[in-house]
Amino acid sequence: MERPVNFSAGPAAVPEPVLHRIREELGDWDGTGASVVEQSHRGAPFLDLAARLEERLRRLLGIPRDYRVLLLQGGAQMQFAAVPLNLAGEGGSASYVDTGSWSSRAIDEARRFCRVRVAASSEEDKYRSIPSPEKWKVAPGSAYVHFVANETIGGVEFHEVPAPDAGGAPLVADFSSNILSRPLEVGRFGVVYAGAQKNMGVSGLTVVIVDEALLDRAHPLTPTVVRYADQARADSMANTPCTFAWYVAALVLEWIEAEGGLAIMAARNDRKAARLYKAVDATDFYQNPIAPACRSRMNVPFLLAEKGLDEAFLDEAREAGLIGLKGHRSVGGMRASLYNAIPESGVERLAAFLSDFERRRG
Numbered sequence: 001m002e003r004p005v006n007f008s009a010g011p012a013a014v015p016e017p018v019l020h021r022i023r024e025e026l027g028d029w030d031g032t033g034a035s036v037v038e039q040s041h042r043g044a045p046f047l048d049l050a051a052r053l054e055e056r057l058r059r060l061l062g063i064p065r066d067y068r069v070l071l072l073q074g075g076a077q078m079q080f081a082a083v084p085l086n087l088a089g090e091g092g093s094a095s096y097v098d099t100g101s102w103s104s105r106a107i108d109e110a111r112r113f114c115r116v117r118v119a120a121s122s123e124e125d126k127y128r129s130i131p132s133p134e135k136w137k138v139a140p141g142s143a144y145v146h147f148v149a150n151e152t153i154g155g156v157e158f159h160e161v162p163a164p165d166a167g168g169a170p171l172v173a174d175f176s177s178n179i180l181s182r183p184l185e186v187g188r189f190g191v192v193y194a195g196a197q198k199n200m201g202v203s204g205l206t207v208v209i210v211d212e213a214l215l216d217r218a219h220p221l222t223p224t225v226v227r228y229a230d231q232a233r234a235d236s237m238a239n240t241p242c243t244f245a246w247y248v249a250a251l252v253l254e255w256i257e258a259e260g261g262l263a264i265m266a267a268r269n270d271r272k273a274a275r276l277y278k279a280v281d282a283t284d285f286y287q288n289p290i291a292p293a294c295r296s297r298m299n300v301p302f303l304l305a306e307k308g309l310d311e312a313f314l315d316e317a318r319e320a321g322l323i324g325l326k327g328h329r330s331v332g333g334m335r336a337s338l339y340n341a342i343p344e345s346g347v348e349r350l351a352a353f354l355s356d357f358e359r360r361r362g
């Protein structure tokens with residue numbers, strides 16, 4: 001039987017060949033006689049995996065030499081605290097851009113650690129657009145300017161690296177839900193971070209890519225496992241890493257390279273998103289309220305014109321082999337997440353289901 005297409009927002013679908021590899025290798029990994037989760041993270045086989053993982057990530061993203069790659073725990077939300085702790089020092093301030101749920105949460109958390117200035121917000125527009133970077137009011141003396149590259153819940157995405165007048169403050173961005181979905185100019189950022197469970201494997205790993213020049217700015221009370229400089233010195237093993245998540249990430253990166261790399265991913269993701277938005281826009285039966293230029297390629301929320309049909313939609317979608325479509329509890333309706341692991345044929349099936357459901361129920 002064919003597996004259903006899984007549009008879950010996160011933890012999300014993992015490429016099928018990666019799942020097969022995991023199953024095959026789980027009992028005896030790399031000829032070691034033990035599973036990857038049953039051995040020391042300081043043993044030669046695992047250190048070799050770690051080296052290959054970092055090498056692949058550097059190659060795929062073109063990470064400059066003077067950036068460190070940290071593989072941490074705690075999720076992106078730990079970074080909501082780690083970023084101000086590491087970059088704003090004692091009594092520092094930072095500027096934040098508010099484009100939706102994840103930005104707001106990052107702002108609330110940062111307020112516990114530094115002075116926060118909201119440089120721009122699209123709240124008045126109900127988070128349907130992105131405030132133009134030329135108009136961001138970055139506070140003088142900001143340690144950094146933070147934004148969320150893709151709002152996973154609202155479905156709003158930056159399609160270019162913003163170039164605000166930031167007075168030299170580095171950009172820091174949460175790429176949890178769109179990392180590896182297209183090429184990225186890492187060199188334009190001070191810090192890029194992303195949880196792995198959307199586009200890089202499973203939960204338990206957060207990748208933090210940080211400009212070396214920013215490693216000496218931490219607040220003195222920053223815990224060791226959260227402090228970038230300490231983790232950089234320890235090759236991300238200041239404490240025991242989530243070895244399984246590293247292992248899966250290594251397989252996912254290998255799969256992306258075998259598929260042709262990030263330019264290929266980007267082209268596919270563009271086509272997938274275009275196909276689904278076209279289906280949603282084709283009728284008033286479905287609605288996505290986001291300004292077209294800011295629509296996310298990764299997360300497509302949509303409402304049914306008749307709310308009473310939500311349950312029927314989800315039930316019938318499941319029967320048609322389409323799962324994970326229930327919208328975030330704060331938004332309602334539906335959300336289809338189109339990460340790298342979702343094949344174009346899966347989006348085609350979803351688009352066909354949309355018009356079929358409307359024909360029967362509209």
Ligand SMILES: *Cc1c(COP(=O)(O)O)cnc(C)c1O
Nearest residue numbers: 075076077078102152176177195
């Ligand atoms: C999923 C997500 C998070 C939360 O990640 P956790 O693993 O729960 O910490 C943060 N930011 C964005 C943009 C996300 O998509």
